[in-house]
Amino acid sequence: MxxxxxxxxxxxxxxxxxxRSVRETALETLxxxxxxxxxxxxxxxxxxxxxxxxxxxxxQKKIDDGTLTGPLAGVPVAVKDNICTKNLRxxxxxxxxxxxxxxxxxxxxxxxxxxxxLIVGKTNMDEFAMGSTTETSAFLQTRNxxxxxxxxxGSSGGSCAAVAAKEVPLALGSDTGGSIRQPSAFCGVTxxxxxxxxxxxxxxxxxxxxxxxxxxxxxxxxxxxxxLEAIAGHDPKDATxxxxxDCQFSAACVQDVKGMKIGIPEAYLQExxxxxxxxxxxxxxxxxxxxxxxxxxxxxxxxxxxxxxxxLIASAEASSNLARFDGVKYGYRAPExxxxxxxxxxxxxxxxxxxxKRRIMLGSFVLSAGYYDAYYLKALRTRxxxxxxxxxxxxxxxxxxxxxxxxxxxxxxxxxxxxxxxYLGDIHTVSVNLAGLPAISVPCGFDRxxxxxxxxxxxxxxxxxxxxxxxxTFEQAADVLAAAPAGKxx
Amino acid sequence: MRKQYETIIxxxxxxxxxxxxxxxxxxxxxxxxxxxxxxxxxxxxxxxALPVLNRQxxxxxxxxxxxxxxxxxxxxxxxxxxxxYPDNPQNYQISQLYLPICHDGYVEIDTxxxxxxxxxxxxxxxxxxxxxxxxxxxxxxxxxxxxxxxPLLEIVSEPDMRSADEVVAYLEKLRKMIQYLGASDCKLxxxxxxxxxxxxxxxxxxxxxxxxxxxxxxxxxxxxRRAIENEQERQAELLEAGKPVIQETRRWDDNKEASRAMRxxxxxxxxxxxxxxxxxxxxxxxxxxxxVKDRMPEFQEEKAARYVRDYQLSPYDAGLxxxxxxxxxxxxxxxxxxxxxxxxxxxxxxETLRLLREKNMEPEALxxxxxxxxxxxxxxxxxxxxxxxxxxxxxxxxxxxxxxxAYVEAHGLKSVSDTGALEDAARKVLEANADAAEQYRQxxxxxLGFLIGxxxxxxxxxxxxxxxxxxxxxxxxxxxxx
Numbered sequence: 001m002x003x004x005x006x007x008x009x010x011x012x013x014x015x016x017x018x019x020r021s022v023r024e025t026a027l028e029t030l031x032x033x034x035x036x037x038x039x040x041x042x043x044x045x046x047x048x049x050x051x052x053x054x055x056x057x058x059x060q061k062k063i064d065d066g067t068l069t070g071p072l073a074g075v076p077v078a079v080k081d082n083i084c085t086k087n088l089r090x091x092x093x094x095x096x097x098x099x100x101x102x103x104x105x106x107x108x109x110x111x112x113x114x115x116x117x118l119i120v121g122k123t124n125m126d127e128f129a130m131g132s133t134t135e136t137s138a139f140l141q142t143r144n145x146x147x148x149x150x151x152x153x154g155s156s157g158g159s160c161a162a163v164a165a166k167e168v169p170l171a172l173g174s175d176t177g178g179s180i181r182q183p184s185a186f187c188g189v190t191x192x193x194x195x196x197x198x199x200x201x202x203x204x205x206x207x208x209x210x211x212x213x214x215x216x217x218x219x220x221x222x223x224x225x226x227x228l229e230a231i232a233g234h235d236p237k238d239a240t241x242x243x244x245x246d247c248q249f250s251a252a253c254v255q256d257v258k259g260m261k262i263g264i265p266e267a268y269l270q271e272x273x274x275x276x277x278x279x280x281x282x283x284x285x286x287x288x289x290x291x292x293x294x295x296x297x298x299x300x301x302x303x304x305x306x307x308x309x310x311x312l313i314a315s316a317e318a319s320s321n322l323a324r325f326d327g328v329k330y331g332y333r334a335p336e337x338x339x340x341x342x343x344x345x346x347x348x349x350x351x352x353x354x355x356x357k358r359r360i361m362l363g364s365f366v367l368s369a370g371y372y373d374a375y376y377l378k379a380l381r382t383r384x385x386x387x388x389x390x391x392x393x394x395x396x397x398x399x400x401x402x403x404x405x406x407x408x409x410x411x412x413x414x415x416x417x418x419x420x421x422x423y424l425g426d427i428h429t430v431s432v433n434l435a436g437l438p439a440i441s442v443p444c445g446f447d448r449x450x451x452x453x454x455x456x457x458x459x460x461x462x463x464x465x466x467x468x469x470x471x472x473t474f475e476q477a478a479d480v481l482a483a484a485p486a487g488k489x490x
Numbered sequence: 491m492r493k494q495y496e497t498i499i500x501x502x503x504x505x506x507x508x509x510x511x512x513x514x515x516x517x518x519x520x521x522x523x524x525x526x527x528x529x530x531x532x533x534x535x536x537x538x539a540l541p542v543l544n545r546q547x548x549x550x551x552x553x554x555x556x557x558x559x560x561x562x563x564x565x566x567x568x569x570x571x572x573x574x575y576p577d578n579p580q581n582y583q584i585s586q587l588y589l590p591i592c593h594d595g596y597v598e599i600d601t602x603x604x605x606x607x608x609x610x611x612x613x614x615x616x617x618x619x620x621x622x623x624x625x626x627x628x629x630x631x632x633x634x635x636x637x638x639x640x641p642l643l644e645i646v647s648e649p650d651m652r653s654a655d656e657v658v659a660y661l662e663k664l665r666k667m668i669q670y671l672g673a674s675d676c677k678l679x680x681x682x683x684x685x686x687x688x689x690x691x692x693x694x695x696x697x698x699x700x701x702x703x704x705x706x707x708x709x710x711x712x713x714x715r716r717a718i719e720n721e722q723e724r725q726a727e728l729l730e731a732g733k734p735v736i737q738e739t740r741r742w743d744d745n746k747e748a749s750r751a752m753r754x755x756x757x758x759x760x761x762x763x764x765x766x767x768x769x770x771x772x773x774x775x776x777x778x779x780x781x782v783k784d785r786m787p788e789f790q791e792e793k794a795a796r797y798v799r800d801y802q803l804s805p806y807d808a809g810l811x812x813x814x815x816x817x818x819x820x821x822x823x824x825x826x827x828x829x830x831x832x833x834x835x836x837x838x839x840x841e842t843l844r845l846l847r848e849k850n851m852e853p854e855a856l857x858x859x860x861x862x863x864x865x866x867x868x869x870x871x872x873x874x875x876x877x878x879x880x881x882x883x884x885x886x887x888x889x890x891x892x893x894x895x896a897y898v899e900a901h902g903l904k905s906v907s908d909t910g911a912l913e914d915a916a917r918k919v920l921e922a923n924a925d926a927a928e929q930y931r932q933x934x935x936x937x938l939g940f941l942i943g944x945x946x947x948x949x950x951x952x953x954x955x956x957x958x959x960x961x962x963x964x965x966x967x968x969x970x971x972x
Contacts, residue, residue, distance in 0.1 A: 084538045097537065104531050106538060205537040210767035239542045239769050317767055320570050323581035324535045328633070344574055367572070367762035376764060 008075045008169040008223040015074040022074035026056040029076040032167045041142045042162035046121035071226045073116030078162045078171040081122040084203040093137035094127045096325045096332045096351030106203020108231040115230040123158030129207040133415045136355040150409040153183030160187040171217040178429025180215045181441035185404035185454020188443045191217040196436035197242035200235030206321040208314035211433040221472040225249040252465035253472045258292035263397035265300035280445035280453040306431035312379035319363025387435040394460035404441045408451040440467045443480045450485035494694040497722045500649035505674045506682040513641035514541030525634035533639035535579030547641040550673040552782045555592030564774040566591045572762040577619040587763045590614035599659040609648035654718040691725045701735040717742045801831035810839045814853030823860035828867045858891040866894040915948045
């Protein structure tokens, strides 16, 4: 279920060398989407051809006159549908925003446009980024390009499936508790969750403000680095955005892990982990050793508290963040009903799906008088302790190696039957968000069914360059995708 | 016999800060403007928009807190107050609950029995809501977000006031202080200062507080006074009748001079406060506090004392001049330019205040230049214009800031002090009013006033009235001409 397309950095080189035009690239992309997306279902909205070509021509002009020289000039990019795009419908895959057309673009989108990237459309996701399978989308079932009977993961399932199917070389996702890393692992692509505050959240429709980060999804590490470099940086419109001077991520694509100390948290290899995944992770550890790194397991305390702390904090923030969707100002308003409160109730009851309602209720509960201290404050304290235990680990290790998820992509339709089990699957990803750390998800093998396995490299705050270097070195040495099971690639 | 009751009052005062832009975005705070024109994605609660704190708000909050002897939480935070209402576009208000910027201060007021400290529990920063307009005709409601995100300070007192007089004294004191700081214009009528009154009563001698009510919609000092008197009476009547006071919020209706219950504690909302994750904690360094302290203005008491000491003004005049920082400024500049502080004070406490009352204007709206007032003082002192004319010229300065010398010249308003010319005019007057002149000669001295008036009219008001009187007397008592 995939198309032969070249990766982003190579594509932009061809464009700059006039071996292909931006217009041709745009048309090819549209054709890819037309053929592939019928079965993959990655896109909620695709730019009309005329509009896309006009944009392509404008970019071409700037490339020709030397204004645009960067690695994203003319490269098609898909954007997750919780990132605002001016005059282009942005729905969060929710009925409540089905008709919402933002009057402004997210800072990350403006940065992409400034770099000459060609935004082709908006990708499907779990409703308001709540879910791990993209099955909570109100509109569309996205399928895993490696096996259409399986989910792509979530919540950035559309972005990862679009890249995996090679409909587009690059996509933006967002990661609140693993929403970039887990679908990247399921779809055999590379994705980065940056250090909190590295990419502006202005224009990202918030799920949980203290955890959300926008990040890149691509076919390989160097494309990911280039995309992250374009969207990183301080934004005066986001008070939580950081002043970072060290965002030259492409320069970190160097093959060298000699002397690097890598730790594997013991708890992450224990019960509940698929045997195929454990083997792939241990094999990756061997690859790193062979490349000159030191790898060992170590006890990382408190891992068992990450899931409850995450779901309490994320739901609490979500219950407040999603209050603005009330039928008054934009989005869905229930047609019938008497009076203000009836209008609120009906609009929200009809506009939100069950998973979103579940988390709003959970969040409202934990913030209620009498429960705030027992749940919310306790979760915040747990979060501080988890951060501390990572800080301690990074005194010894340059980075940590872990699975991205305990299983490979499940079959469609089974996960939502047991939400609690689905929540528990986030064990390997959520603590990274709680601690605000950067992590990259890279393909490291395939399971017996031929589904991709992803591993996660976790770094200390601001250590994206170390992550990128290690991931790039691994990718070049292991060449995992070349060993894809027959019949899957192509 | 009815028992003796003591009234216990605490206030929650909201003050709209005089920043140019809103608290969390760059939209203007200016009044007016067509609905929803002073708005952006942030203050209309668009999906994905984020707040960024306006540092001027913190600066004003610090200034007010320090002036009110408060402690400062140098690590303070914003919290979200969650409730659904369409005037609030995000359905939460960004406010401060857990760590308000200022805490534990006081304001000293004068009471009949000497000075009294009213303790301040806390001062916190928050955003204002939009305005709902109900269109009964169309059976619909419209919302204007121009006010959404205008910065507010909420100043919460301890229950330290015991009467309407103390409440008004406290509010006057706060208002003066905040106006002097330039942090707000504090107009009750326009809502840039709003006070909610928490009131309970207890039997005299008791130490436990009674159940309190909260009174809203008080738009003037007069309304506050009436509402307090009304509410203490209402509660006393309840207790006398053996009924309990219910903890509730009440709304004052100034036309009916009565309040009615809005909501009781039972249906009080759970606001589910929690720290706003979009706004990092505000860290206030010692240096910042020192900078704000260094910029503190001279407040009213100090200023008035200085006027008495340096300009030998009466304490009463010094008090009047310092009521408004604008008048005080005009006074000081005029005094310096003219070198005649007493004359400057007279113009400002007399004509200026009269005209402000007459035109129903706030002192802050005064914008004439002290140089023009100083020039007028010189013109009057040198006798170039008489008092009557000077008052007319002042009115022109007050209204249009005219340059007085040029104005007097252009309108021919100089005093007629040429005795010859005055005598000619006086003769004319006496000829035309021979009867009156005769009555004067026969001892009816009061009629001189009438004759002076006629002479002033003859000279179009430019005669010096004293001189006019002398000349008339001289001519009347002269033997009649042949």
